[in-house]
Amino acid sequence: MTGRDPRVVIIGAGVAGISTAHVLRERGFGNITVLEKGSDVGGVWHWNHYPGLTCDVPSQIYQFGFAPKPDWNHVWADGPAIQRYHRDVVDKLGLTPLIQLNTEVVAAEWDDAAQTWTVTTAAGDTHVADFVVCATGVLHHPAIPDIPGLDDFDGPVVHTARWDDDLVTDGKRIAVIGTGSTGVQVVSALQRVAASIEHYVRSPQWVLWAPMSMPQLPGTAALLGRYPGLHKRMFDSLLWGSQILADICTRPSWRRSLVQNYARLSLRLQVRDPELRDKLTPDYEPLCKRQVISGRYYPAIQADNAALITEDIAEVTPTGIRTADGALHQTDIIVLATGFRAHDYMRPMRVIGRDGLSIDDAWGKGPRAYAMTAIPGFPNLFTVLGPNSPSGSIHLQYSSELTAKYIAAWLERFRAGELSQVEVTEEATSRFNDEVAVAMGPTVWNTGCNSWYFTEGNTIDLWPFRRDKMIEMLGRPIDADYHVVLSQPQATKNSGAAITTSTSA
Ligand code: NAP
Numbered sequence: 419m420t421g422r423d424p425r426v427v428i429i430g431a432g433v434a435g436i437s438t439a440h441v442l443r444e445r446g447f448g449n450i451t452v453l454e455k456g457s458d459v460g461g462v463w464h465w466n467h468y469p470g471l472t473c474d475v476p477s478q479i480y481q482f483g484f485a486p487k488p489d490w491n492h493v494w495a496d497g498p499a500i501q502r503y504h505r506d507v508v509d510k511l512g513l514t515p516l517i518q519l520n521t522e523v524v525a526a527e528w529d530d531a532a533q534t535w536t537v538t539t540a541a542g543d544t545h546v547a548d549f550v551v552c553a554t555g556v557l558h559h560p561a562i563p564d565i566p567g568l569d570d571f572d573g574p575v576v577h578t579a580r581w582d583d584d585l586v587t588d589g590k591r592i593a594v595i596g597t598g599s600t601g602v603q604v605v606s607a608l609q610r611v612a613a614s615i616e617h618y619v620r621s622p623q624w625v626l627w628a629p630m631s632m633p634q635l636p637g638t639a640a641l642l643g644r645y646p647g648l649h650k651r652m653f654d655s656l657l658w659g660s661q662i663l664a665d666i667c668t669r670p671s672w673r674r675s676l677v678q679n680y681a682r683l684s685l686r687l688q689v690r691d692p693e694l695r696d697k698l699t700p701d702y703e704p705l706c707k708r709q710v711i712s713g714r715y716y717p718a719i720q721a722d723n724a725a726l727i728t729e730d731i732a733e734v735t736p737t738g739i740r741t742a743d744g745a746l747h748q749t750d751i752i753v754l755a756t757g758f759r760a761h762d763y764m765r766p767m768r769v770i771g772r773d774g775l776s777i778d779d780a781w782g783k784g785p786r787a788y789a790m791t792a793i794p795g796f797p798n799l800f801t802v803l804g805p806n807s808p809s810g811s812i813h814l815q816y817s818s819e820l821t822a823k824y825i826a827a828w829l830e831r832f833r834a835g836e837l838s839q840v841e842v843t844e845e846a847t848s849r850f851n852d853e854v855a856v857a858m859g860p861t862v863w864n865t866g867c868n869s870w871y872f873t874e875g876n877t878i879d880l881w882p883f884r885r886d887k888m889i890e891m892l893g894r895p896i897d898a899d900y901h902v903v904l905s906q907p908q909a910t911k912n913s914g915a916a917i918t919t920s921t922s923a
Pocket of ligand 1: 596600758868
């Protein structure tokens with residue numbers, strides 16, 4: 419079969435979609451379309467603009483390896499600065515013409531005979547593609563709690579990931595539900611402007627102290643801008659440092675104990691009132707959930723206008739929140755910092771693979787993929803930041819770029835006429851998932867807490883291995899783990915099997 423430039427549809431223009439579009443363009447692929455449902459690029463940084471939004475990963479590492487930025491204002495940049503960075507990267511790399519904003523994908527269906535995907539948008543447009551890349555993000559679909567009466571509240575109810583920038587919070591009585599990284603940031607910010615703030619905490623979190631508003635040292639930007647080699651070296655050292663953090667999470671060690679003790683100390687030194695400290699003390703080990711980092715939260719919750727509420731929420735009334743002890747807490751605004759349906763991935767999009775297999779059926783027991791990217795039953799479809807992506811340890815830009823290069827390797831073989839269709843085997847996927855399950859054993863995420871890391875099937879949806887394993891797995895595709903097909907597509911839908919098949923598994 420003669421090769422040709424594959425038609426590629428990338429769904430999503432966040433961190434994963436930008437990485438993929440850039441890598442594919444760098445490799446000379448010219449037929450790329452990025453469909454993004456939002457009105458801007460940036461993914462999570464576009465959707466989230468709640469007060470206090472900051473990234474608790476230092477900006478000198480929370481960036482694309484291919485788009486270094488020396489001149490951050492802060493060591494931990496705020497949300498608007500990070501969103502500007504993503505917009506600038508897209509502009510500077512010339513990716514804008516590839517991206518269609520305000521274009522929500524509702525379905526993607528594989529045609530066995532034609533060996534193509536048909537991608538359908540909410541507006542009813544269709545795109546025919548040889549390959550589909552789902553770069554739809556992890557923390558994307560807001561989780562709205564099922565609290566009786568919530569819909570009948572008289573005032574505004576706002577989820578942090580759908581913040582209303584016109585909402586007036588100054589001088590208001592505000593209730594915030596949820597205490598993940600988001601809840602802690604939003605409480606810390608709103609406490610400064612609210613008349614009163616009540617923080618509803620079902621399970622307290624360990625909050626590790628760090629000077630999050632620290633500016634980048636004077637002269638850093640000029641130095642790093644002038645010497646790109648030095649900047650690269652700094653980036654590589656931070657990558658190395660992040661490996662230590664990943665190791666701390668994945669294997670017990672003295673380093674893990676040290677960080678855990680630091681988290682306990684952060685609470686003990688900042689909260690002197692034993693009763694409040696008791697209420698703020700989790701019943702699980704630090705680092706078990708995604709670690710919350712803040713230098714502002716403990717002072718904020720001890721301010722005169724703040725209250726920590728650990729009673730269960732019984733119901734929401736038109737004027738406030740009633741707790742299980744019967745008390746009615748009057749409030750003007752309810753903020754839901756209740757997290758995300760992290761395991762939906764590309765759903766509710768309707769994705770139908772080979773032999774009519776739907777992604778809902780394939781993932782009936784929770785999402786699973788081979789090497790975070792390939793799903794049995796779904797030929798010529800890959801995910802970037804898919805199941806088991808290292809949301810808890812290795813920074814997302816890094817794994818996105820590696821995954822994009824892996825996908826590019828398959829696309830190059832399509833372009834060279836070596837394959838028309840590629841699909842990971844069930845055997846390889848099960849083997850990988852078995853390895854994941856074993857490696858999860860000694861991780862800190864498995865030490866007795868609930869968190870968004872756990873899937874419906876009670877597996878932990880993270881990367882439990884070292885970075886080397888990711889580099890190795892994504893460095894070179896292994897044919898034996900895939901059905902690799904080389905055949906002429908047929909004209910009519912579902913009209914026959916492949917002509918020539920070179921299945922290596
Ligand atoms: P989250 O960590 O999932 O926290 C959700 C919170 O809502 C939990 O405290 C949960 O309590 C509570 N909650 C949920 N339903 C509730 C209900 N019905 N009643 C009372 N409480 C309820 O969500 P998140 O804070 O949005 O953070 C998600 C992830 O986003 C983070 O872990 C992190 O990876 C990322 N993030 C990163 C940054 C950053 O700076 N890099 C900032 C924000 C977010 P339970 O624990 O009891 O379930």
